[in-house]
Amino acid sequence: xxxxxxxxxxxxxxxxxxxxxxxxxxxxxxxxxxxxxxxxxxxxxxxxxxxxxxxxxxxxxxxxxxxxxxxxxxxxxxxxxxxxxxxxxxxxxxxxxxxxxxxxxxxxxxxxxxxxxxxxxxxxxxxxxxxxxxxxxxxxxxxxxxxxxxxxxxxxxxxxxxxxxxxxxxxxxxxxxxxxxxxxxxxxxxxxxxxxxxxxxxxxxxxxxxxxxxxxxxxxxxxxxxxxxxxxxxxxxxxxxxxxxxxxxxxxxxxxxxxxxxxxxxxxxxxxxxxxxxxxxxxxxxxxxxxxxxxxxxxxxxxxxxxxxxxxxxxxxxxxxxxxxxxxxxxxxxxxxxxxxxxxxxxxxxxxxx
Amino acid sequence: xxxxxxxxxxxxxxxxxxxxxxxxxxxxxxxxxxxxxxxxxxxxxxxxxxxxxxxxxxxxxxxxxxxxxxxxxxxxxxxxxxxxxxxxxxxxxxxxxxxxxxxxxxxxxxxxxxxxxxxxxxxxxxxxxxxxxxxxxxxxxxxxxxxxxxxxxxxxxxxxxxxxxxxxxxxx
Numbered sequence: 001x002x003x004x005x006x007x008x009x010x011x012x013x014x015x016x017x018x019x020x021x022x023x024x025x026x027x028x029x030x031x032x033x034x035x036x037x038x039x040x041x042x043x044x045x046x047x048x049x050x051x052x053x054x055x056x057x058x059x060x061x062x063x064x065x066x067x068x069x070x071x072x073x074x075x076x077x078x079x080x081x082x083x084x085x086x087x088x089x090x091x092x093x094x095x096x097x098x099x100x101x102x103x104x105x106x107x108x109x110x111x112x113x114x115x116x117x118x119x120x121x122x123x124x125x126x127x128x129x130x131x132x133x134x135x136x137x138x139x140x141x142x143x144x145x146x147x148x149x150x151x152x153x154x155x156x157x158x159x160x161x162x163x164x165x166x167x168x169x170x171x172x173x174x175x176x177x178x179x180x181x182x183x184x185x186x187x188x189x190x191x192x193x194x195x196x197x198x199x200x201x202x203x204x205x206x207x208x209x210x211x212x213x214x215x216x217x218x219x220x221x222x223x224x225x226x227x228x229x230x231x232x233x234x235x236x237x238x239x240x241x242x243x244x245x246x247x248x249x250x251x252x253x254x255x256x257x258x259x260x261x262x263x264x265x266x267x268x269x270x271x272x273x274x275x276x277x278x279x280x281x282x283x284x285x286x287x288x289x290x291x292x293x294x295x296x297x298x299x300x301x302x303x304x305x306x307x308x309x310x311x312x313x314x315x316x317x318x319x320x321x322x323x324x325x326x327x328x329x330x331x332x333x334x335x336x337x338x339x340x341x342x343x344x345x346x347x348x349x350x351x352x353x354x
Numbered sequence: 355x356x357x358x359x360x361x362x363x364x365x366x367x368x369x370x371x372x373x374x375x376x377x378x379x380x381x382x383x384x385x386x387x388x389x390x391x392x393x394x395x396x397x398x399x400x401x402x403x404x405x406x407x408x409x410x411x412x413x414x415x416x417x418x419x420x421x422x423x424x425x426x427x428x429x430x431x432x433x434x435x436x437x438x439x440x441x442x443x444x445x446x447x448x449x450x451x452x453x454x455x456x457x458x459x460x461x462x463x464x465x466x467x468x469x470x471x472x473x474x475x476x477x478x479x480x481x482x483x484x485x486x487x488x489x490x491x492x493x494x495x496x497x498x499x500x501x502x503x504x505x506x507x508x509x510x511x512x513x514x515x516x517x518x519x520x521x522x523x524x525x526x
Contacts, residue, residue: 022418026448029422033444036426037437037487047436054430058382062431066386073389137385137431139397142496143484146433148385175433182433189488210395210493266391 052177055148059180062136063150070269131155131273133163136180138268145188145210146171149271152179156275160239163271168245168262169193169233170271183271186246186261187214195246195259196234197225203234206246206259215256216249227251231259241274369522373415376518377404377424380511385431396499401428402476403504403511405443406469409450410457411519421447435487442480446472462512469508477501 040047081088116122133155137148151157153176163170163183171191175182184191191208195216202223204216216225229249235242247261380400387394401424408416425440432439449472450457457465481497 022451025418026444029418030441030444030448033422033425033437033440034483035437037435037441037483040436041487050426051430051436054427058385058427058431062382062385065382069386069388135387138387138394139385140394140432140434141397141399142395142481142500143435143438143488143492144433145395147387148431148433184433189490210496266393267389268387 048175052152052175052180052182055175055180055182056152056177059136059148059150059177062148063134066136073267129156129275131157131275133157133181133271133273135183135268135271143210145185145191145208145265146174147183147185147268147271149181149183149273150179151273152177152181154178157181157273158275162233162240162244162274164244164274165263165268165271167264168247169240170263170268172240173273185265187212187265193240193246194234194236195231196236196242197223197249198230198232200225200229203236206231212265213250213253213258213260215258219257225249225257244274366523370415372518372521373404373408373412374420374424376515377401377408377416378427380404381424381428381431384428395496396503398504398507399442399473399477399500400504400507400511401425401439401443402446402473403469403508404515405446406450406472406508407512407515409447410454410465412522413451413454415522418444418447435484438480438484438487441483442476445479446476449475462509465512466508470505473501473504473508477504 036047040051131151133149133151135147136150138146140146149163157173157176159173159176161173163173169186171183171185171188172193173181174184185208186193186206187208187210189208189210191206191214193206194203195206196203200223202220202225204219204223206214207217208214216231219225227249231246231249233240233242233244233246245262247259247263250258250260252258380403384397384400405416405421405424409421421443422440425438425443426436428434428439428443429436453468457468477497477500481492481494485492
């Protein structure tokens with residue numbers, strides 16, 4: 001009898017001990033998670049490595065899982081396209097006519113540019129490459145705007161590089177793993193992109209606030225951005241190449257000057273990471289600004305097969321991406337040919353000028 | 355039931371991994387990009403549903419330490435401050451563990467109601483923590499939508515999870 005009672009007492013004590021241990025485990029894990037959060041805020045190397053490591057393991061799985069989704073989406077898009085063939089054809093004809101005019105302008109400007117460069121003995125900056133990558137994960141939830149892509153260190157991705165797609169600037173690389181990287185979208189709260197208004201040349205910092213339309217901060221006091229004015233990267237601070245298209249000025253919304261990015265965030269499937277090597281700061285010598293123009297003899301708009309399926313670095317002079325880049329990239333060099341300036345891409349009239 | 359051959363033991367071991375595997379799968383599903391307008395900012399918290407479910411029905415197969423690891427995996431995939439989802443899932447698990455007896459054997463609507471309260475607390479806490487970690491007061495809109503979407507999807511997920519639960523050996 002006594003032994004039985006003793007046994008029960010021991011069991012009860014064990015149960016209490018177990019409860020205490022569990023509570024202790026809960027509190028310590030809770031504190032650990034909190035500490036990790038604070039360490040991560042301070043960009044701790046261990047935290048960054050761990051995070052990149054986990055992403056590396058999951059990226060191939062996510063890649064496989066997200067492919068069927070992409071296939072279904074493409075199928076739906078294709079069906080839609082089939083239904084709008086006539087209208088689309090008409091639109092493309094118009095666009096083709098407009099682009100033909102632009103082709104003439106581009107050829108002319110490229111030749112002129114070449115001649116002026118010869119006059120100045122201008123040494124063009126080394127041409128870099130593009131790294132194509134697929135977006136395999138997003139879903140940051142309410143707090144972050146970022147995407148996981150399936151290229152990493154082994155493909156040549158480096159922290160800080162810009163990512164673009166055929167529409168415009170998407171964001172910048174913030175974390176790099178072996179085979180995956182994290183892309184901070186320009187709408188994220190932590191995103192700061194030095195930009196320039198294309199016609200007025202006013203500089204500003206494009207500041208994300210997790211809303212789809214980031215703000216223009218630090219505009220000069222006398223700047224009057226026009227609604228619909230194009231916003232491009234300024235290259236200021238030597239972080240991103242100059243002239244990448246970002247978006248259009250939307251106007252004042254909730255007391256902030258806002259920009260509508262060109263990128264459609266809901267259909268972010270492939271991105272190109274732009275690697276132009278070390279970028280000279282524009283203030284050092286304005287003429288050194290990296291010029292993102294394809295080789296002059298073959299001015300853009302060339303049909304080339306897309307190699308976006310697998311991550312690959314395209315090192316040759318004319319990246320196949322060139323024909324996908326918006327015309328603003330052709331009009332990008334800010335200083336080399338100021339008279340060419342940047343006529344609004346959608347005005348066919350300006351195409352007839354030269 | 356005890357002992358058994360090697361295959362039986364491998365089988366039991368495999369089945370015991372189901373809660374962990376299913377919860378990790380939920381994390382992966384939540385990270386898959388879907389071409390739905392605004393989806394990325396209101397992705398339902400599938401992992402929270404799974405942690406809630408297993409914490410009620412099979413807590414010993416999904417211990418606290420694994421919940422912590424699952425949260426970190428979600429943080430690494432979603433790009434959220436490292437530890438944010440870990441905290442959110444730990445809170446969910448802790449709250450369910452303390453009320454487990456209340457939930458066991460109750461009709462689904464009551465469990466769903468409990469889920470609403472616990473998910474609300476977890477998401478509000480995460481919102482506060484994210485605001486601290488990122489250094490600004492986050493807009494409450496997306497988090498509210500995320501909560502509503504998660505709540506609305508819980509019955510479907512619970513149905514799938516109870517299917518997975520049938521694979522498990524009966525608890526002793």
